[in-house]
Amino acid sequence: MSLQIPQADNLLEIGKKAKQQGIPTVVFVSRDACPYCRSLRQSVLGPMYAASKFENKALLVEVSLDEQQPITGFDGQQISAKEFGEMYKAQITPTLLFLDSDGREISKRRVGIANLELYSHYLEKSIDEALAKTRSDHP
DSSP: OOOOOOBOSBHHHHHHHHHHHTOOEEEEEEOTTOHHHHHHIIIIIHHHHHTTTTTTTOEEEEEETTOOSOEEOTTSOEEOHHHHHHHTTOOSSSEEEEEOTTSOEEEEEEESOSOHHHHHHHHHHHHHHHHHHHHHHOO
């Protein structure tokens, strides 16, 4: 079973929602033909999302660098998914970005998959770090 991770079509709105909830945004940067992205989506992100592991901790959204539809950036400007990837220097997929409500990186990004079995453990640590940073920035 593959649970759909929400596509990041409007990062401005996602940022506002994250700010209201006082939580970071986790952006999963992927490519359609990336086998590691599929593994990560099916083995880690999908199941964690389905099990509400992100609830009250982070908003999870996906940006596929192959997506042709423009997306709304954190600044409200229309950009392509490719431009988003270039802006964040996230050309290697999969990359997970941990961002505050204004789109600034607040925790070390995760690039690639070193160990799929341990990935969710490290991902939860990164989410907790980003959450702590978000809470300290927005008391």
